[in-house]
Amino acid sequence: xxxxxxxxxxxxxxxxxxxxxxxxxxxxxxxxxxxxxxxxxxxxxxxxxxxxxxxxxxxxxxxxxxxxxxxxxxxxxxxxxxxxxxxxxxxxxxxxxxxxxxxxxxxxxxxxxxxxxxxxxxxxxxxxxxxxxxxxxxxxxxxxxxxxxxxxxxxxxxxxxxxxxxxxxxxxxxxxxxxxxxxxxxxxxxxxxxxxxxxxxxxxxxxxxxxxxxxxxxxxxxxxxxxxxxxxxxxxxxxxxxxxxxxxxxxxxxxxxxxxxxxxxxxxxxxxxxxxxxxxxxxxxxxxxxxxxxxxxxxxxxxxxxxxxxxxxx
Amino acid sequence: xxxxxxxxxxxxxxxxxxxxxxxxxxxxxxxxxxxxxxxxxxxxxxxxxxxxxxxxxxxxxxxxxxxxxxxxxxxxxxxxxxxxxxxxxxxxxxxxxxxxxxxxxxxxxxxxxxxxxxxxxxxxxxxxxxxxxxxxxxxxxxxxxxxxxxxxxxxxxxxxxxxxxxxxxxxxxxxxxxxxxxxxxxxxxxxxxxxxxxxxxxxxxxxxxxxxxxxxxxxxxxxxxxxxxxxxxxxxxxxxxxxxxxxxxxxxxxxxxxxxxxxxxxxxxxxxxxxxxxxxxxxxxxxx
Amino acid sequence: xxxxxxxxxxxxxxxxxxxxxxxxxxxxxxxxxxxxxxxxxxxxxxxxxxxxxxxxxxxxxxxxxxxxxxxxxxxxxxxxxxxxxxxxxxxxxxxxxxxxxxxxxxxxxxxxxxxxxxxxxxxxxxxxxxxxxxxxxxxxxxxxxxxxxxxxxxxxxxxxxxxxxxxxxxxxxxxxxxxxxxxxxxxxxxxxxxxxxxxxxxxxxxxxxxxxxxxxxxxxxxxxxxxxxxxxxxxxxxxxxxxxx
Numbered sequence: 086x087x088x089x090x091x092x093x094x095x096x097x098x099x100x101x102x103x104x105x106x107x108x109x110x111x112x113x114x115x116x117x118x119x120x121x122x123x124x125x126x127x128x129x130x131x132x133x134x135x136x137x138x139x140x141x142x143x144x145x146x147x148x149x150x151x152x153x154x155x156x157x158x159x160x161x162x163x164x165x166x167x168x169x170x171x172x173x174x175x176x177x178x179x180x181x182x183x184x185x186x187x188x189x190x191x192x193x194x195x196x197x198x199x200x201x202x203x204x205x206x207x208x209x210x211x212x213x214x215x216x217x218x219x220x221x222x223x224x225x226x227x228x229x230x231x232x233x234x235x236x237x238x239x240x241x242x243x244x245x246x247x248x249x250x251x252x253x254x255x256x257x258x259x260x261x262x263x264x265x266x267x268x269x270x271x272x273x274x275x276x277x278x279x280x281x282x283x284x285x286x287x288x289x290x291x292x293x294x295x296x297x298x299x300x301x302x303x304x305x306x307x308x309x310x311x312x313x314x315x316x317x318x319x320x321x322x323x324x325x326x327x328x329x330x331x332x333x334x335x336x337x338x339x340x341x342x343x344x345x346x347x348x349x350x351x352x353x354x355x356x357x358x359x360x361x362x363x364x365x366x367x368x369x370x371x372x373x374x375x376x377x378x379x380x381x382x383x384x385x386x387x388x389x390x391x392x393x394x395x396x397x398x399x
Numbered sequence: 400x401x402x403x404x405x406x407x408x409x410x411x412x413x414x415x416x417x418x419x420x421x422x423x424x425x426x427x428x429x430x431x432x433x434x435x436x437x438x439x440x441x442x443x444x445x446x447x448x449x450x451x452x453x454x455x456x457x458x459x460x461x462x463x464x465x466x467x468x469x470x471x472x473x474x475x476x477x478x479x480x481x482x483x484x485x486x487x488x489x490x491x492x493x494x495x496x497x498x499x500x501x502x503x504x505x506x507x508x509x510x511x512x513x514x515x516x517x518x519x520x521x522x523x524x525x526x527x528x529x530x531x532x533x534x535x536x537x538x539x540x541x542x543x544x545x546x547x548x549x550x551x552x553x554x555x556x557x558x559x560x561x562x563x564x565x566x567x568x569x570x571x572x573x574x575x576x577x578x579x580x581x582x583x584x585x586x587x588x589x590x591x592x593x594x595x596x597x598x599x600x601x602x603x604x605x606x607x608x609x610x611x612x613x614x615x616x617x618x619x620x621x622x623x624x625x626x627x628x629x630x631x632x633x634x635x636x637x638x639x640x641x642x643x644x645x646x647x648x649x650x651x652x653x654x655x656x657x658x659x660x661x662x663x664x665x666x667x668x669x670x671x672x673x674x675x676x677x678x679x680x681x682x683x684x685x686x687x
Numbered sequence: 688x689x690x691x692x693x694x695x696x697x698x699x700x701x702x703x704x705x706x707x708x709x710x711x712x713x714x715x716x717x718x719x720x721x722x723x724x725x726x727x728x729x730x731x732x733x734x735x736x737x738x739x740x741x742x743x744x745x746x747x748x749x750x751x752x753x754x755x756x757x758x759x760x761x762x763x764x765x766x767x768x769x770x771x772x773x774x775x776x777x778x779x780x781x782x783x784x785x786x787x788x789x790x791x792x793x794x795x796x797x798x799x800x801x802x803x804x805x806x807x808x809x810x811x812x813x814x815x816x817x818x819x820x821x822x823x824x825x826x827x828x829x830x831x832x833x834x835x836x837x838x839x840x841x842x843x844x845x846x847x848x849x850x851x852x853x854x855x856x857x858x859x860x861x862x863x864x865x866x867x868x869x870x871x872x873x874x875x876x877x878x879x880x881x882x883x884x885x886x887x888x889x890x891x892x893x894x895x896x897x898x899x900x901x902x903x904x905x906x907x908x909x910x911x912x913x914x915x916x917x918x919x920x921x922x923x924x925x926x927x928x929x930x931x932x
Contacts, residue, residue, distance in 0.1 A: 141490075143497060188674050189674060192674065194490065194493065194494060196629070196674060198497050199430075200670070200674075202432065202621070202622060202625075203618065203619070203621075203622035203663065203667065206618060206619065206622070207667050210663050210664060211664055213660060214660045214661055217660065218658070258795060258802060261791075261792070264781075264783065264784060265781055265784070268782060268784065269781055271743070271763075271779065272792070274742075274762065274763040274764045274767070275741065275772075276792050276795070276797050277767045277768045277795075277846070278797075279764060317618070321501075321505065328498075358513065359509060359513065360509075361508050361509035362513065364505050365502050365506030365507075366502075366506060368498070368502030368505065369478075369503065373481070376495075
């Protein structure tokens with residue numbers, strides 16, 4: 086491992102040793118209300134970047150997977166053990182991602198983005214239809230003993246998992262294939278890479294994470310409705326945070342999640358009716374002025390100043 | 400039979416929306432995810448004209464459409480041209496324009512929420528029955544059909560029989576080659592983008608006469624327009640018209656025979672079929 | 688003397704683009720260890736032919752056999768894995784990968800499969816083979832044109848191909864670079880590599896190729912040694928027009 090990788094690993098180990106103790110601090114209630122969204126968005130944004138970073142295929146479907154995961158739990162709670170439901174949510178996410186991937190990932194990125202744009206909305210309509218015609222009520226109650234603390238720890242475990250898997254993928258043949266595909270798909274084919282298959286595998290991984298996050302968060306809702314579970318704002322926020330931080334480093338999205346979540350708390354409280362507008366403006370600012378994300382910007386400034394590393398990801 | 404007629408009526412109006420996107424994506428190469436919001440904005444214009452000014456919403460066409468033209472012109476010049484210049488290849492431009500217009504769509508929705516609130520809005524205009532083949536249909540839907548047909552016809556003639564139209568088609572096929580042939584590509588792209596926005600807003604006005612809309616429903620229309628454009632083949636007017644009619648028929652059939660809440664699912668099913676079996680669409684060129 | 692094994696068998700290959708017949712009924716064979724030149728004036732269909740052999744395009748009619756395996760309707764990926772490697776007319780390097788990573792790309796997924804330490808050492812050997820040992824960890828953007836071509840060549844060699852396609856590899860080089868380039872390709876031939884070369888530079892053709900196929904307007908008009916092909920009156924007519932035949 087390089088010196089940089091060793092440093093990062095040590096930092097990660099320290100962080101994951103300290104963070105679980107957060108709920109035991111004084112005023113932990115307020116801390117939890119910040120820590121849980123931050124942890125959640127970190128998992129979502131990092132797993133989003135695992136796929137959308139190297140491929141440049143922008144997935145707008147995070148809410149679809151999240152909602153599916155939440156509904157698996159909401160639908161089965163009380164009947165099936167919670168742990169099993171979380172696993173099932175992952176499976177559901179994998180199946181949905183595989184279906185979407187197989188239909189769209191052989192084709193150029195545009196088809197994929199369009200497909201994911203309406204996917205959450207379509208799944209929401211399907212779920213609403215099923216609920217209206219077969220179960221009678223609009224929403225589902227999720228009543229469990231699961232405390233905020235447990236949800237927080239679950240999210241920490243997921244975060245550790247997403248970093249671990251990201252690290253493994255980056256060092257693997259799959260990661261190398263993705264870098265090549267992201268550079269030049271024609272060359273990728275000519276060196277023997279099965280592009281569609283590689284993309285589908287990565288997309289499935291990111292879909293599983295999003296669905297499991299939805300399942301983990303479901304108990305926090307208490308009452309789940311399609312419009313809550315499949316909220317388009319979620320997909321959008323995840324994309325913003327990942328792009329803001331930068332998708333070319335594994336820890337890039339984290340750099341976007343923390344400031345954005347904190348800022349968002351302030352904004353949502355002060356300007357509740359303008360949140361949509363501000364999301365759009367924030368997005369445009371990022372796309373036009375920091376397309377490489379904060380991490381990318383800092384790294385290119387460092388490169389220009391002569392403090393450098395060679396190309397290649399870490 | 401009724402399903403057939405309703406489906407065709409609906410399909411024709413969808414054609415207007417898809418035509419706008421066709422111009423923007425096929426010619427200007429901008430995958431405009433804010434397209435649906437332009438439609439809703441046009442609809443709001445008609446609603447305001449009718450409820451506040453007590454005037455026929457068709458009057459809104461007279462000033463909303465030129466306003467939409469101007470607005471889209473501005474958007475292209477200020478927001479999208481920098482992306483065109485910055486993109487090193489077509490793939491990058493597509494990703495950048497998707498992200499940028501996605502952001503714009505949220506800005507538009509936000510503005511409309513602030514200006515008009517989040518409630519549904521609809522009004523009743525020209526809803527008197529108009530009898531076709533023995534069954535009554537809303538006159539507003541028939542007028543929308545006629546207007547859509549007229550505009551599509553005009554666009555088709557304009558694109559195929561005028562010099563400007565030929566220039567636009569050349570840019571759609573190959574911007575680099577068109578530039579070498581002396582065509583002012585940036586100007587044509589801007590014109591096509593603005594025209595596309597105007598047509599979309601006009602479609603929104605037509606739809607508002609018989610649909611209930613709200614500020615955030617734009618994305619559903621964007622989806623449908625995208626599906627139609629891809630189904631018909633990017634840049635092809637005939638393809639878009641046929642695909643719109645197919646979508647209109649499929650949606651009406653599903654809404655009448657299965658459940659009105661599944662229309663988007665029906666559209667998606669069509670989309671998946673196209674992607675699996677003919678991704679270039681009915682009249683499109685095979686993707687490289 | 689036993690005849691050398693046929694590695695590539697192109698049979699009546701054709702490619703139609705709408706109304707244009709870019710390649711029409713072309714047949715030839717490439718034997719082991721030989722360097723075959725594919726020449727002809729601009730627009731004769733040479734690059735289309737290369738694209739069909741490498742799988743970037745699918746033929747409209749005819750067949751291509753690689754060591755008796757039918758490859759003509761397969762994808763570029765399958766053909767690459769079967770042992771066809773190529774360079775491109777406009778060099779296609781992977782910009783965000785280093786020089787050695789670009790070469791490694793050729794030896795992981797397709798015809799040659801390595802990983803880890805072994806892969807890096809192997810890639811370095813390929814770079815040494817093409818004369819780029821000193822540039823190994825540099826970013827690709829700092830390379831000169833001929834060095835970019837060397838990297839692409841090294842990537843193609845890294846897959847240890849059955850047959851190597853060089854699509855106008857010498858194009859755009861100045862006089863000195865051209866001599867170095869020709870010497871490099873000649874050394875590959877001396878290694879025993881089977882190569883198809885598309886070129887416009889007649890010196891290169893004469894000094895590198897064992898045999899030539901000459902194309903004009905999509906059809907094959909001559910085949911033979913470079914001397915035979917280039918003195919053929921039809922070939923001269925194709926290149927220079929009727930007055931000179």
